[in-house]
Amino acid sequence: MELLWLLVLGLAITVFFQHRRLKRIEARLDGLNRPATSPAEKAEPPLPVQAPPPILPHEGGGDAPPKPAIPHDSDSSSPPPPPVGEGWGGGPPAQQLPPPKGPTLADRFTLWLRDNWILAIAAASLALAGVFFVQYGVERGLLPPPVRVLAALAFGLGLVFTGERLRLRHGDHAGLWHSIPSTLSAAGIVSLFAAILAARHLYGLIGPLPTFAGLTATAVLALILGWRHTPLLGAAGLIGATAAPFLVGGSADNSDPLYAYFALIAATGLAVDSLRRWAWMSVLALALATVAGLALQTAGAGGTGLALLLITLTALAAAIPERGILLRTQGPGLVASGQSRKNPPFPVLLALGMGIVTALTLAALPAPDAGTDMALFTLLALAVPVFALWTYRAPGLVELALPFALAFVARLGISPDNSLGLHAALWPVLDARAQDGAVALPLTYALPFIGTALIALGLWITGRRKGALSHSALSSLLPPLALALIGQHWWPDTLLGQPLWAGILLGFAAFHTLQASDAASDAEPRRRMAWAAVAALVLIAYAAAVLFSETALTLALAALLAATAAIDRRFRLPELGWLVQAGVVVLGLRLTFDPGLFWAYDAPLAQLLLAWGGALAGAGAALYLIAAMDRPAPRLMLETFLAASTAILADVLIFRWLDSLALPDEGIHWGLTLLSLPWIVIMAVQFRRATLPGPMAVVRRLLGWVAGLIGLAGLLLAVTLANPLVWGEWVGRWPLFNTLIVAYGLPGLALFLLSRPGWMPRRLAFVLRWFGLFLMAHWSLLEIRRFWHGPYIPLPFVEQAELYSYTLWLMALGAGLLWLSIRRGSAAYRKVAMGVIGLTIAKVFLLDASGLTGLTRVAAFLGLGLSLVGLALLNRWAAERSGKGGGGEGRQDLPRDEV
Incomplete structure (x- = not known):
């Protein structure tokens, strides 16, 4: 089954790269068929006709000299490799037209399969021949196992030798022998892999170490062949070398050295890409090494080795394409390219992509012990200043340190959830401190603080670059965020003490102050200085909260x-x-x-x-x-x-x-009101702040509705269940200056003043306005009752003079509303006024007529009649004023008052 999967993989790679070869040929044909000048170019001086450079320079011949008999071989016409930093950008060279849009990927694959299906079947047949040769020997027992393996090895080497001879004689990219040498060599490599695996797994002739050595040698052979003339064998070599440790079987006490082996394979693939400009080779090499490292760690290898492997891969991805230790990678980074809409060059994408993968993996990697957790924290913290300094003169890689800083901060919040990590070592100390025990802190507890200092330093170095302002923002944001996570999850106030913890916070505030001073020389708008000042002020506030x-x-x-x-x-x-x-x-x-x-x-x-x-x-x-x-x-x-x-x-x-005050009762009615008023104020504030644009407007409106519901519910309780008419509480001896004005009069006035439509929704303003008027009216009625009954005013006893007082009050209220309707030109106030007058009439005829006697009854009806006559005239005048046409003042104010 392993041999079958290996064969399928080899065939898939063969099909893929033959498709790539067909794409290059079509591009060259399109370049030859294109007119020398286009209509848009007639006005310009003619330029020398230049064929587009091949996508893969030196692909066919490598170091071998071209044959004179094959003038069309790509080895003889390919230009030298482009200088460092070029060739990966993805765009055409300067002074050239962009290549025309060709057929789709499906069309090209169909075309290639139609013309080259014989070669695909030939490669599969030759590879299967070697595999079936071994299988036939097993089934028939014709040859002893060593002879079968040697025969399979000889068959594979023969195919490789034949392919190389044909390539040297006839070439591999044009003419009658096009792609045939690569086909034979690829089939030979597959046969060699199959023979070595058969010797190990079918016959048990060799142990794990010889098997590993044989597979590695075969992979190296494939890489050398691919380097010389075709990427197909290079890919086969990378895949075979990476899969070799997993195919040999056996067991080992310590598999961590394989991490170095995978790093060496990745370096080889990157080196091939650096010379041949096969960009996919670098991606394949890094992807294989990363996946292999993760598989090895899952199988039981150490997490520290995986972290070292990934960081090494990031460093190799940055250095090898530059062919040097001092980085000078040009081009925009990811943030700058997003702002300028210009694609970053391939080396930038390669290094930053590998850095992001490494940072994400190390942030989420589980730590089964404190040692692994400490190693992960250390590597992430050291990576930030190291990469910041290393890429200081490489504009394209200025962001390489940022993923590691983000991963360090993320791990500060993730690590406490891992009970076997570094955080678990602090639990005994915390328990001992809780029991007043003198237990020293482990030295590893300093690691989060030292790491935060290192990332602050590295981010400062990155933020000082003349690049995107987001780098400076992160340099001011991430250190305070890291300290906040430490304060939330690592118990510094308990383990270090509040003074020392506050001193650490002030030390970082001093660092950000220095950062702000360094940025003071920036041109306007001096954003780096602003962000550093914000970070310093926030940390000072945090230290004050601790201390x-x-x-x-x-x-x-x-x-x-x-x-x-x-x-x-x-x-x-x-x-x-x-x-x-x-x-x-x-x-x-x-x-x-x-x-x-x-x-x-x-x-x-x-x-x-x-x-x-x-x-x-x-x-x-x-x-x-x-x-x-x-x-x-x-x-x-x-x-x-x-x-x-x-x-x-x-x-x-x-x-x-x-x-x-030593009041006779608890004061539930005024206590509920005073507890509810702050919620009413909070409601008004939130609705007023919701007028500011931004995403917080919805949140502020929601908070305003919640606070308003709480406040109005408390006021309703104060009016109903906690009302002195029902509860019978003491309300005070002094007129006006007593608990009633605190519970109902002043809150009603406050609601009426707050019910401005500009401060809150119109319907809510309508509710608050009339509820405020109701509270003030309720207060005045209770004041009348307190005047006749003293400090206790429970129902149901009502005196005759008290009934007449209520009638006069209602008449005065109706007159006041009518006057307000005339002043403001509001039909709504006039309707309410007439409703109050109708209520007064009903009260006189239904209550006063039966409750009053003698001259009091006469005075009541006489006053009612005269008042009604005057109110009727006032109502008619108000109706005429509010019904004026044109642009009168009352008509203009009407929509505002009828909210």
């Missing part, structure tokens, strides 16, 4: 917010505006959630005023500093933060004041 208490941290963040605005005003760095917005969000979260309002309700008053006052002062200073700058988003964030924080602080102070 300071709740109040001190809030003050430090407020000072940092003001300092960020000052730096932005001094240097005009737009990225600092983003940091101002982030600082506003962080301060808002600290004041409302962590430590939040519950801390504010219970903390000492001095600490509360210091924390909230410092936050407001820092935000106010930042707003003052950027007021004259073109920073609409930071200004809006600061304005809403100041307004919301002031309102919430007033709410908290009122709550604390009422809670400190």
